[in-house]
Amino acid sequence: MATPVKKPWAILLCKFSDDPNDPSVTTVKDLAAQWRATASPEFIAGNLDATWDTDNRTILDLYELFFTTTGIFTNNIVDYFFTVCHQLVDVTGNQVFPITLPMTIAEGAAKALNPGGAAYQDMIFQKAKAELQNSYGVDWKDFYGVAVSFQSADNGSQGGIFDGGPGVFMDIRFVKSQGAARWGHEMGHGFGLDHSRTNLQNWSFCTGGAPNDYTDPYDVMSWNCNNKFADPNYGTSGPGMNAWNMRLMGGLDESRVWKSGSASAVSSRITLRPLHNLSSPGYLAAELPGIDGDSNYLVEFRVPQYWDAGIGGAGVIVHRYAQDNSRSFPNVNSYIMKGTNDQKLLGVGDVFEKGTGPFSRVKVVSIDAAAQTAVVALCYTPDAVTVPKVTIAFGAGISLDPCTTKVPVAGTIGAFSFKMTGLVCKKNYTVMWSVDGANTVAGQLNSQNTFSIVTPDPSVKVTVFITITFDDGMVITDSLSFNPITDQMAGWLYFICNLSHERLKPIPWWQWDPEKFRQIFSQYSRAEREHIAQAAEKILNAIKNAGGYLK
Numbered sequence: 186m187a188t189p190v191k192k193p194w195a196i197l198l199c200k201f202s203d204d205p206n207d208p209s210v211t212t213v214k215d216l217a218a219q220w221r222a223t224a225s226p227e228f229i230a231g232n233l234d235a236t237w238d239t240d241n242r243t244i245l246d247l248y249e250l251f252f253t254t255t256g257i258f259t260n261n262i263v264d265y266f267f268t269v270c271h272q273l274v275d276v277t278g279n280q281v282f283p284i285t286l287p288m289t290i291a292e293g294a295a296k297a298l299n300p301g302g303a304a305y306q307d308m309i310f311q312k313a314k315a316e317l318q319n320s321y322g323v324d325w326k327d328f329y330g331v332a333v334s335f336q337s338a339d340n341g342s343q344g345g346i347f348d349g350g351p352g353v354f355m356d357i358r359f360v361k362s363q364g365a366a367r368w369g370h371e372m373g374h375g376f377g378l379d380h381s382r383t384n385l386q387n388w389s390f391c392t393g394g395a396p397n398d399y400t401d402p403y404d405v406m407s408w409n410c411n412n413k414f415a416d417p418n419y420g421t422s423g424p425g426m427n428a429w430n431m432r433l434m435g436g437l438d439e440s441r442v443w444k445s446g447s448a449s450a451v452s453s454r455i456t457l458r459p460l461h462n463l464s465s466p467g468y469l470a471a472e473l474p475g476i477d478g479d480s481n482y483l484v485e486f487r488v489p490q491y492w493d494a495g496i497g498g499a500g501v502i503v504h505r506y507a508q509d510n511s512r513s514f515p516n517v518n519s520y521i522m523k524g525t526n527d528q529k530l531l532g533v534g535d536v537f538e539k540g541t542g543p544f545s546r547v548k549v550v551s552i553d554a555a556a557q558t559a560v561v562a563l564c565y566t567p568d569a570v571t572v573p574k575v576t577i578a579f580g581a582g583i584s585l586d587p588c589t590t591k592v593p594v595a596g597t598i599g600a601f602s603f604k605m606t607g608l609v610c611k612k613n614y615t616v617m618w619s620v621d622g623a624n625t626v627a628g629q630l631n632s633q634n635t636f637s638i639v640t641p642d643p644s645v646k647v648t649v650f651i652t653i654t655f656d657d658g659m660v661i662t663d664s665l666s667f668n669p670i671t672d673q674m675a676g677w678l679y680f681i682c683n684l685s686h687e688r689l690k691p692i693p694w695w696q697w698d699p700e701k702f703r704q705i706f707s708q709y710s711r712a713e714r715e716h717i718a719q720a721a722e723k724i725l726n727a728i729k730n731a732g733g734y735l736k
């Protein structure tokens with residue numbers, strides 16, 4: 186396991202100089218009462234719910250609990266990054282610093298209008314950082330990131346780069362009501378992540394970013410449209426982070442990722458444990474080569490618990506990532522790769538595949554909800570994928586006798602098998618046999634690997650058919666037509682075969698040990714022998730005339 190990297194944040198809990206509330210005295214309840222008395226009905230409806238009116242935490246308590254190790258058992262942001270980043274991104278060094286800015290509420294409001302926007306936020310960052318130095322003797326550069334968070338309602342709620350460093354600008358309302366769901370997202374921007382997206386989707390029901398932003402319901406970087414759940418301490422939480430975003434911020438334990446390697450073909454079944462369950466043994470993700478210029482695919486198993494409590498059902502998800510150079514920072518987006526039936530969450534039997542060679546494929550074989558395991562079949566080939574070919578063969582298995590009849594004999598049971606070539610990735614398939622011109626053996630299923638018929642008279646033309654249907658819907662077929670042969674003909678062919686077979690050996694058949702010759706001959710009835718002898722003589726004459734060999 187890699188070494189955890191310390192990435193602490195300085196949380197600058199800001200207030201304007203004429204804000205009367207002391208954050209270590211004023212409670213969340215007090216704040217709610219003030220707002221209910223002074224703010225507009227729209228503001229109250231949009232920001233306050235009943236939990237605010239009974240929340241006895243002081244403002245500072247709320248911040249300490251949410252941002253520092255003090256509240257590590259309350260679903261706070263330290264626990265969030267600790268868990269979803271495989272204990273590799275360490276924010277246990279977070280500290281909260283109450284800051285009084287040298288400007289009044291009115292001055293702040295004026296600056297929020299002009300220059301407004303990012304210029305306003307950068308200016309507030311600079312002032313707050315200066316106060317951090319003045320009041321505490323602390324340099325903001327000793328921290329990985331800085332959050333400026335007002336204890337009053339302020340303008341904007343973003344994460345990214347502020348005043349030259351990773352930062353978040355977002356006030357107390359988002360700590361009290363949106364918790365790890367929102368701070369995980371905005372601090373995620375500070376850690377360099379962009380919004381999560383969906384492959385080949387260029388629209389979203391959600392707004393706020395590029396057209397397909399916020400379209401991964403299973404990732405925190407899709408804040409506007411992902412699967413959150415209600416949290417008693419901080420309003421909202423979840424979901425966790427997808428494997429690509431974890432990797433992008435250095436939070437994926439690579440020793441727990443099954444990797445296919447790149448150049449050669451691979452086909453494997455592995456068991457995945459839930460992505461964020463570092464304490465489970467085994468693989469937490471799997472990696473397959475990307476196709477058509479995609480990054481590699483990361484395959485993950487997610488279950489509805491802990492930070493993922495709101496995701497609904499358990500399932501497997503595939504992601505890639507790409508850089509979006511139309512954006513400055515952050516500009517790395519993860520993309521959820523949908524299954525062959527347009528699913529984002531793959532259930533049992535579902536498949537993700539891409540390419541015609543090279544080709545990558547993921548199939549969910551089974552999910553055990555109780556054991557929290559998912560078995561996935563992973564496959565990659567660098568070669569062109571061809572349509573598989575099926576061929577019917579007479580005979581149920583491999584015969585050691587090379588002279589066994591190649592055509593069914595009238596009145597006997599004829600058994601058929603098939604072989605397949607060009608099959609990539611061990612796709613699942615179903616078999617269906619049928620026959621024209623003959624009866625099947627009673628009680629037999631027509632979906633087995635072999636198929637038997639009662640072989641009719643030689644005058645009847647028989648055709649055996651096979652249809653193979655793959656789990657991705659592809660169908661291939663073969664048929665085999667023949668007229669059965671008589672038992673006598675079969676014996677004759679057997680003899681000729683033995684002759685020609687032995688003829689290939691160093692000693693010509695006419696120099697054989699007479700005993701061996703008798704052995705073969707003795708397997709035939711008198712009538713057969715006469716018949717064979719006549720036929721053999723004709724053949725031998727023909728050979729003599731041609732001066733060649735039996736071929």
Ligand SMILES: [Zn+2]
Binds near residue numbers: 370371374380
């Ligand atoms: Zn965002």
